[in-house]
Amino acid sequence: MAKVISQETFDDVVKENVVEFAMSVQEAKEETVKQFEAQGINLANIIKDLSINEETGNPVLTETIEKLKTISAGDDVSSDQVPKLLEILSKECTASVPHRVMAAKLGAEEIISKIIDLALEKQEITDTSVIKTGLIAWNEVMNKQPDIFNDKSLFIIVQILNKNLGDEFILLCLQHLKHATLLHEINRQNIMSVGILSSLKPLLKTQNPEVLKETCSLLRNLILDDDIRIEFSKAHDHARAIAAEFLVELSHLLPIQMKDKNILSELLLTIAALTVRHEFCVQVEEAGGLKFIRDCMKEHSSSIRVSKEALKLMRALAGNDAVKNNILKDGMSKLLDEIINIHKANEPFARAALHCLSTITLRSKENSQLLFDAGIAETIVETMKLHPTSKIVQRNGAWAIRNMVSRSREQCPAFLSHDVEEILKQAMETYSDVQYDLKAALRDLGCEVQLKEEWTGVKNKIHIEN
CATH class of the missing domain: 1.10.10 (Arc Repressor Mutant, subunit A)
Structure with a gap:
C-alpha cells in the first residue's frame, strides 16, 4: 500500500x-x-x-486566510488591507478546484461571510469595497462547492439583494446563488423557502441585460433535478411556483428584448423550462407567446441559438392540445420549414427541430397536413441524411415521420420517394438501442419490417383438460 x-x-x-x-x-x-x-x-x-x-x-493561500481570520476576529473590517487580502484570496482560488477545496477546509467561507456581515452592519455603507471584494472571493470559493453554502450565507445574500446596492452587487449575489444551486437539491429548497422570488421579481424590470440574463439563469437552476443524492426532488413544485409568479411577465419581455439575441434566447429557454403544466401553456399563448415566437424567428432567422430556443418553447407549448392546434396558424408551417432548412446542418439544432416536429404532429392530423403541404417531408429526410452519425437525430426523425404518417397514410409515398426507407434501415444497423422507434416509422410507412414479439406469456408444461 x-x-x-x-x-x-x-x-x-x-x-x-x-x-x-x-x-x-x-x-x-x-x-x-x-x-x-x-x-x-x-x-x-x-x-x-x-x-x-x-x-x-x-503558501500564500494559507497566509491570506489566517490574516483575514485575525481581522474578522477583531470585528473591525475598516482596514484598507481587507479588500487587498480578499483580492489575493480570489486570485488563489481561481487556480483550480483543489485550491478552492483547501480554502474551504481552512475556513474561508465562514471568514468571508463574517467579514461581509460586519461590513453590512455599519449604519451607513459609504465604502462598499469590502462587500464587493468579499462577494467576489466568496463566489470563487463557492464555485463547484455547493456543500459549504449554509443558512447564514443565504441570509447575507438576500440581505444584499434587498439593499439595492447596484447592479454590480446584484450580479455577484445571483452568481453566488447559482453556484449554490448546482448539484444541490437541499440548497435549492432552502433558497425557495425563504421567499427568494419576491427579491428576484423586481429584477425583471432592470435595464441591465446582464442582470436579466443572470436572473433567468438562476430561475432555471432552481428547477434543476441533478442531485443524485436525493431520491425525490421538488423541481416540479419549484417550477410551478416560479411559473405562477414569472411566466406572464417573462412572456411580455419577449417583444421588448426582440433586438438582443442573447437575452431573447435566455427568455425563450426560461419560459420553455417553466411551462410544465397545461394551464401554463395557455397563459403563454394568451400573453402573445405564439406571435412572439413567430416574430423572433423571422427577426433572427440567421441565429441558430434563437431559432433553437424558439423551437424548444414551441415544443413545450405543444404539450397542451388546444395550444398545439394554434401553433401552425398564420403561415408558421412554411416559416418552420424555412428555418429548419437554414440550420439543418447544425446537429444540436437538428435534434431540437425534429423533436419539435414530432411533438407538434403527435395526434394532430391537421398539423401534419399543414407541415406536409409546406414541404416538411423532404426537409425531415434531408436533415436525417446530414447526420447519419447522430443517434438522437435519427430517433427524433423517426418520431416525426411516424407521427406525421400514422394518421395520414397518403403522405407515405412522398417520404419514400426521398429514400427514407434506406436511411431508417441503415440507422437500425448502427443504433440497436433505438430500433423500436426506427421500426415503428418503417411500419407506419408501409415498409417491410421484422417485428419481434417481446413477450409470449408463460406456457404450461402440463396440459390441463376439463
Whole structure:
C-alpha cells in the first residue's frame, strides 16, 4: 500500500527548503517532490502548484486566510488591507478546484461571510469595497462547492439583494446563488423557502441585460433535478411556483428584448423550462407567446441559438392540445420549414427541430397536413441524411415521420420517394438501442419490417383438460 502525507507536511518541507536552504520557490518545490518520491510516497493528493511567499516560505493561500481570520476576529473590517487580502484570496482560488477545496477546509467561507456581515452592519455603507471584494472571493470559493453554502450565507445574500446596492452587487449575489444551486437539491429548497422570488421579481424590470440574463439563469437552476443524492426532488413544485409568479411577465419581455439575441434566447429557454403544466401553456399563448415566437424567428432567422430556443418553447407549448392546434396558424408551417432548412446542418439544432416536429404532429392530423403541404417531408429526410452519425437525430426523425404518417397514410409515398426507407434501415444497423422507434416509422410507412414479439406469456408444461 502506497504511503501518503498531508498537505501541511508537504508545505512544511517546501518552507524548510526556502527558509533554511535559501532555495528559490521553484527549486524548493522540485526538491520536495524528489525527496518524497524517493521515499515511495504517493503525492497524488498534494497540491504542488500553490503560490509560495518567498520571504516566509508559507503558501500564500494559507497566509491570506489566517490574516483575514485575525481581522474578522477583531470585528473591525475598516482596514484598507481587507479588500487587498480578499483580492489575493480570489486570485488563489481561481487556480483550480483543489485550491478552492483547501480554502474551504481552512475556513474561508465562514471568514468571508463574517467579514461581509460586519461590513453590512455599519449604519451607513459609504465604502462598499469590502462587500464587493468579499462577494467576489466568496463566489470563487463557492464555485463547484455547493456543500459549504449554509443558512447564514443565504441570509447575507438576500440581505444584499434587498439593499439595492447596484447592479454590480446584484450580479455577484445571483452568481453566488447559482453556484449554490448546482448539484444541490437541499440548497435549492432552502433558497425557495425563504421567499427568494419576491427579491428576484423586481429584477425583471432592470435595464441591465446582464442582470436579466443572470436572473433567468438562476430561475432555471432552481428547477434543476441533478442531485443524485436525493431520491425525490421538488423541481416540479419549484417550477410551478416560479411559473405562477414569472411566466406572464417573462412572456411580455419577449417583444421588448426582440433586438438582443442573447437575452431573447435566455427568455425563450426560461419560459420553455417553466411551462410544465397545461394551464401554463395557455397563459403563454394568451400573453402573445405564439406571435412572439413567430416574430423572433423571422427577426433572427440567421441565429441558430434563437431559432433553437424558439423551437424548444414551441415544443413545450405543444404539450397542451388546444395550444398545439394554434401553433401552425398564420403561415408558421412554411416559416418552420424555412428555418429548419437554414440550420439543418447544425446537429444540436437538428435534434431540437425534429423533436419539435414530432411533438407538434403527435395526434394532430391537421398539423401534419399543414407541415406536409409546406414541404416538411423532404426537409425531415434531408436533415436525417446530414447526420447519419447522430443517434438522437435519427430517433427524433423517426418520431416525426411516424407521427406525421400514422394518421395520414397518403403522405407515405412522398417520404419514400426521398429514400427514407434506406436511411431508417441503415440507422437500425448502427443504433440497436433505438430500433423500436426506427421500426415503428418503417411500419407506419408501409415498409417491410421484422417485428419481434417481446413477450409470449408463460406456457404450461402440463396440459390441463376439463
